[in-house]
Structure formats: structure tokens, C-alpha cells
Amino acid sequence: MEIKIALPSKGRISDPAVKLLSRAGIGLKDTVNRKLFSDTYDDQISVMFTRAADIPEFVADGAADLGMTGLDLIKEKGAQVKIMEDLKFGKSKLVLAAPEESDIKKLTDIKQDSIVATEFPNLTRKYLESKKKSVKIVQLSGSTEIAPFIGVSDLIADLTSTGTTLKMNHLQMVDTILESSVQLIANTVSYVEKKEKIEEIRTGIKGVLDADGKKLVMMNVDEEVLDDVKLAMPGMTGPTVSQVLSDNGVVAVHAVVNEHEVFHVVNRLKKIGARDILVVPIERII
Structure with a gap:
């Protein structure tokens, strides 16, 4: 197979x-x-x-x-x-955009029979029809941003990730068709x-x-402060605790923590008395 x-x-x-x-x-x-x-x-x-x-x-x-x-x-x-x-x-968005000097600032400003240039004619048509907008679609295979400035269209439908390209080409977003x-x-x-x-x-x-954005935090702690550790160190289903056989009264604790929380979690654990703290990358979570 x-x-x-x-x-x-x-x-x-x-x-x-x-x-x-x-x-x-x-x-x-x-x-x-x-x-x-x-x-x-x-x-x-x-x-x-x-x-x-x-x-x-x-x-x-x-x-x-x-x-x-x-x-x-x-x-x-x-x-x-x-x-x-x-x-x-x-990640990107398929958006409607018009020249900055255009009167089209929002969806309701789009007049009937306006012309939209795009590489995504089907998505654009379906979206505008759902908004009761009757427009003419001009399909292009590239360089969509230039269309309104050479008289090909009134606005465009194009992909953008950050909006930087739109701004560089003096275009402003009018509406979002699809998040992709x-x-x-x-x-x-x-x-x-x-x-x-x-x-x-x-x-x-x-x-x-x-596993993306997560770390495995492991440490040794005295058993008497275990409840405080549990409060300071939430995991996906709570931290895992195991006995350290070579040291009475000490337990090993580990839990999966969001990467952006690791800095604060580790400092809270140190104040409680945790030691031998390890922060380990995670390849996969099954």
C-alpha cells in the first residue's frame, strides 16, 4: 500500500x-x-x-x-x-482592497457593477454575491496590485499576510473574504x-x-511543598510526580508548560524551593 x-x-x-x-x-x-x-x-x-x-x-x-x-x-x-x-x-487573508484615494473604504461603498481584479475569481464572486453585490470580475494571473492604477479595475481581491505589500502599493483593505x-x-x-x-x-x-510552543519542565522538590508546586506548575492534565529513591522526602515532578510561560513558572518554582530544574524541548505529543 x-x-x-x-x-x-x-x-x-x-x-x-x-x-x-x-x-x-x-x-x-x-x-x-x-x-x-x-x-x-x-x-x-x-x-x-x-x-x-x-x-x-x-x-x-x-x-x-x-x-x-x-x-x-x-x-x-x-x-x-x-x-x-x-x-x-x-497564514494569510484574501482581502478586498482599493487605492488609498478611492471613495471605497468599506464593503457598503462598493457600487453595483464595480470591477474587481483577482487571481481568485470564484471565491471573490461567491463572497460578493453573498453580500448582495453585483460586480464584474477580471481574472489576472499576477501583478494584481497594479490593476486599479492602470484603469483595469476599481479594486482588487488579493492575498496578504501582514498588509505591508498593500501599503507599499498605496492600497487599503476594504473587507476580508477568507482567512487561510x-x-x-x-x-x-x-x-x-x-x-x-x-x-x-x-x-x-x-x-x-x-508540541509546538511547549516545553517539558522537570525538577526535584521536597514532598512537603508539593501542593505549592502543583499550583505553580499546571500541566496539560496536571504535573506528574514520582518518588526519588535515593533521597528520602524528595519527589521528581514534571509537566508540559507553554513556552511563553516557562520564564515565570521557573522563577515561581525556585522561590518555592524546587531544584535541579530542567527545561527540555518536546518533539511530539501523541
Whole structure:
């Protein structure tokens, strides 16, 4: 039983997708010479590299069993796939934007029969129709930002991560059509026929995602202050306590802590009397 995973061949989400697979234990055998098809360290799993925009259709058609691509592309293509996990990277927004000097400041300012230039005609049309706006859509394949300034459109619908590119091009956001991030998707037939292996892959990936931003904090404490430690050190299901056999009255405590809380938690623990404190990275949480 072979599982073929489609990954973006280039662009800002390509390297994070490859790294996520590697962290999940499904690393590529050859990470230097990227080919159309690559083997992994699991004999049942291979990777195909293609354009991110083509991945929804390739997965829907069964050319690949799994894929990683943006929610915006999945929705734009209307691909009939199973969305399995939000992979939490490649975050962006599909927004409506107009020139800064334009009278269009908000959705209600968009006049009937306005012209919108975009690489996402289907998403844009459906959204504006849902808002009772009848507009003309002009589909472009790039350089969308320039369209209002050369008379092609009144406004645009384009992806933005931080809004910086919009500001650089003297555009202002009017409304948000869709918030997007990279998703793990599956072919619906493959998911039924190869469910066990696909769920193994999903578990590996989800374990990495769940571990992001968390640390394992371990220490020794006197048993008499254990209640204070428990209050200072909440874990996912409470801290784990075990006896230290070589030292009477001392217990070992460890718990998973959010990374941004580690500084304050460690200092609280030291004041209580904890010692031999270790802060350890977590690769996966299953």
C-alpha cells in the first residue's frame, strides 16, 4: 500500500511543508536534489512536488492520496477533498482592497457593477454575491496590485499576510473574504481504502503541531511543598510526580508548560524551593 503526498514545489509554504514531514518522522531520503518524485524513509510513503495551486485537484482526482496546500486554493478550486488538519503555517487573508484615494473604504461603498481584479475569481464572486453585490470580475494571473492604477479595475481581491505589500502599493483593505492557512487534505476514496496508514501519517503530523510552543519542565522538590508546586506548575492534565529513591522526602515532578510561560513558572518554582530544574524541548505529543 503506497501513499503519495503532494507538496508545493516552491514558494513560501514549500520548505515548511518538507520540514513538517521530516519532524513527523517522514523525512525525504534526498533533500538536496529535489525531484518530481522523492522517496521517504518509510517505504510506503512517497512525495510528489507540484504547484501549490494544482494540489487540490491532484488530490481530488486521486493523483495523490494526501496533499498540503492553502485553504484559499482548496476553496477557489472547489475541490472535493477531505480536510484533515489545519497545519498552522502559511497564514494569510484574501482581502478586498482599493487605492488609498478611492471613495471605497468599506464593503457598503462598493457600487453595483464595480470591477474587481483577482487571481481568485470564484471565491471573490461567491463572497460578493453573498453580500448582495453585483460586480464584474477580471481574472489576472499576477501583478494584481497594479490593476486599479492602470484603469483595469476599481479594486482588487488579493492575498496578504501582514498588509505591508498593500501599503507599499498605496492600497487599503476594504473587507476580508477568507482567512487561510495550509491544510492537510486527503482524497476521499484513498481515505477509505488506506485509512489506517493515512491516520498514522496524520498522527505523526498532529503530534508535531501539538508540541509546538511547549516545553517539558522537570525538577526535584521536597514532598512537603508539593501542593505549592502543583499550583505553580499546571500541566496539560496536571504535573506528574514520582518518588526519588535515593533521597528520602524528595519527589521528581514534571509537566508540559507553554513556552511563553516557562520564564515565570521557573522563577515561581525556585522561590518555592524546587531544584535541579530542567527545561527540555518536546518533539511530539501523541
